[in-house]
Amino acid sequence: MEGGRGFIVEPERRVPVIAEADVLVVGGGAAGIAAAVAAARQGARTMLVERYGSLGGLATNGLIVLLLTLDDGRGRQVVAGLCQEMVDRLSARGACFAPPREEWGSPDPALVERYRRLGLVWGSGPHVVRYSAAYDPEEFRVEADGLVLEAGVDLRFHRWAVGVRREGQRITHVVFESKAGREAVACGVVVDATGDADVAVLAGEQVERELVHPWLWFRTANVVEDAAEASPQRLSYYRTVHPGGYLHPWGAAERIGRAIDATNPDDLTYAEVECRRLARAELDRLRAKVPGFERAWLAGFAATLGITESRRLVGIHQLSREEMDLPFDDVVAVTGHWTKYGAVYEIPWRSLLARETENLAVAGRCISVDHRVHHATKEIPACFATGEAAGTGAAMALERGVPLAGVAVSALQARLGAAGAWLPGRVLGR
Numbered sequence: 001m002e003g004g005r006g007f008i009v010e011p012e013r014r015v016p017v018i019a020e021a022d023v024l025v026v027g028g029g030a031a032g033i034a035a036a037v038a039a040a041r042q043g044a045r046t047m048l049v050e051r052y053g054s055l056g057g058l059a060t061n062g063l064i065v066l067l068l069t070l071d072d073g074r075g076r077q078v079v080a081g082l083c084q085e086m087v088d089r090l091s092a093r094g095a096c097f098a099p100p101r102e103e104w105g106s107p108d109p110a111l112v113e114r115y116r117r118l119g120l121v122w123g124s125g126p127h128v129v130r131y132s133a134a135y136d137p138e139e140f141r142v143e144a145d146g147l148v149l150e151a152g153v154d155l156r157f158h159r160w161a162v163g164v165r166r167e168g169q170r171i172t173h174v175v176f177e178s179k180a181g182r183e184a185v186a187c188g189v190v191v192d193a194t195g196d197a198d199v200a201v202l203a204g205e206q207v208e209r210e211l212v213h214p215w216l217w218f219r220t221a222n223v224v225e226d227a228a229e230a231s232p233q234r235l236s237y238y239r240t241v242h243p244g245g246y247l248h249p250w251g252a253a254e255r256i257g258r259a260i261d262a263t264n265p266d267d268l269t270y271a272e273v274e275c276r277r278l279a280r281a282e283l284d285r286l287r288a289k290v291p292g293f294e295r296a297w298l299a300g301f302a303a304t305l306g307i308t309e310s311r312r313l314v315g316i317h318q319l320s321r322e323e324m325d326l327p328f329d330d331v332v333a334v335t336g337h338w339t340k341y342g343a344v345y346e347i348p349w350r351s352l353l354a355r356e357t358e359n360l361a362v363a364g365r366c367i368s369v370d371h372r373v374h375h376a377t378k379e380i381p382a383c384f385a386t387g388e389a390a391g392t393g394a395a396m397a398l399e400r401g402v403p404l405a406g407v408a409v410s411a412l413q414a415r416l417g418a419a420g421a422w423l424p425g426r427v428l429g430r
Ligand SMILES: Cc1cc2nc3c(=O)[nH]c(=O)nc-3n(C[C@H](O)[C@H](O)[C@H](O)COP(=O)(O)OP(=O)(O)OC[C@H]3O[C@@H](n4cnc5c(N)ncnc54)[C@H](O)[C@@H]3O)c2cc1C
Pocket: 026, 027, 028, 029, 030, 031, 032, 049, 050, 051, 052, 055, 056, 057, 058, 059, 062, 064, 065, 066, 067, 068, 069, 159, 160, 161, 162, 193, 194, 195, 196, 198, 215, 251, 305, 306, 307, 308, 309, 363, 364, 365, 366, 378, 379, 380, 381, 383
């Protein structure tokens, strides 16, 4: 690694082992929540470690409050399981808007327009109503805490994974840094749900990197809805679950000067400052120019930048664009495509597994896919689905005393199906 101004040598340290976990999930975004809950429900002693103080990752701290999408674009639900459970929990709190089942796949222009204004219709037409959902991120945080704790997960906030200890092909410990110093957790299987494949990199696995233009979504309040809805600019902002509140998916290439490496803290510092400055200028423009926003106030910037992509594992199988719509015998999760109708990816178990580390699985936006497939598999419902598969498979590997790659996939599929996940054929008949 580049030293710049040379190097220092740190003295050797003894790191206390503070706990043992059968399944250790690192990162508490959508994927990590699902992985931890799934593993714990399978009976594994599960720990979930998250560097911040709440769950959800981009789905809460990034203000990406749209589940795109749980369907295949033809009216058929293809993501269920824990993602559906979260939709149900949020709906019970009045904190989630989703089209009812009878409307999925409807080409009715009035319905399509209603859901487009909530940010639930994207891509080029002809459009139909998708099974997607808009939700409140604060309610998501609380429901996620409940989901995880009710499953018996040992939840640990405010710890950052910074190292691993390996023995042969296995990770024996993950090392975390916090205000308590360095601490190690002994583990049976690790699920890397950090979004950035941090654990995979620490374990020496190969990854692919992408530079991205960051986003900074923000919310406004006190907007006069009738005026805002009548404006020709109405599709640059979206209604939220709260009257008078709007979501602004601000960002993208034309606004910030350069793409960044989201694992480089100096790039992130530049992007944080620049995005906040420019996003506030956008707020000023809305107040000055767009009817309804005259007295709007900033209800909040996302607490973290919107990073679509950073590092992806190069796993046992790298799912490619050419494999869209192809069936896999070892499918463990399925996703539709938020901008395409009828496009479906079956995600094989091998795309969640590291090549060199037999007890490391990844879940969420850093799974082993190519850049174009990532466009679909990074979406929150897909992250729930891969998390659920990783957590279930991790628990089974330990139960049977086999490496992750040795898990009998038909048994894993049956467990996922029994738990409510949607899989083609194995569960519902192809
Ligand atoms: C601008 C933008 C728009 C998007 N739009 C949509 C959309 O409309 N609908 C949709 O469904 N999806 C959308 N997505 C995609 C989606 O939001 C994310 O890809 C998804 O939420 C990722 O979930 P994840 O759990 O894989 O990762 P993350 O949400 O990134 O979670 C990773 C978690 O790990 C923690 N962590 C990271 N490193 C460490 C470490 N070393 N130690 C401990 N903890 C760590 C983080 O704090 C975080 O909580 C969008 C993404 C972006 C950026």
